Amino acid sequence: xxxxxxxxxxxxxxxxxxxxxxxxxxxxxxxxxxxxxxxxxxxxxxxxxxxxxxxxxxxxxxxxxxxxxxxxxxxxxxxxxxxxxxxxxxxxxx
Numbered sequence: 753x754x755x756x757x758x759x760x761x762x763x764x765x766x767x768x769x770x771x772x773x774x775x776x777x778x779x780x781x782x783x784x785x786x787x788x789x790x791x792x793x794x795x796x797x798x799x800x801x802x803x804x805x806x807x808x809x810x811x812x813x814x815x816x817x818x819x820x821x822x823x824x825x826x827x828x829x830x831x832x833x834x835x836x837x838x839x840x841x842x843x844x845x846x
Contacts, residue, residue, distance in 0.1 A: 755839050762841055776833035787823050795822050800830060819842040 759767040799818050806813050829835055 765841040
């Protein structure tokens, strides 16, 4: 979704600010390819369970290798990264 189009589609709104907030987000994990939805879901579950199990054992691991090896997306926000877009629009007075 284009956030600029979203902001401009709001009637009577002035765009004040747009910011990408990505604290701890690793852009190197982004991949241009697509994988089947069922495969992505399965891998997300497997990765999540692996992280959970390792945390119980108090083992910290970097799973950046997971996405390239299995060609699937990684939800980095599971590991505490922040990934959001802040869009501030002011409504014009009537």
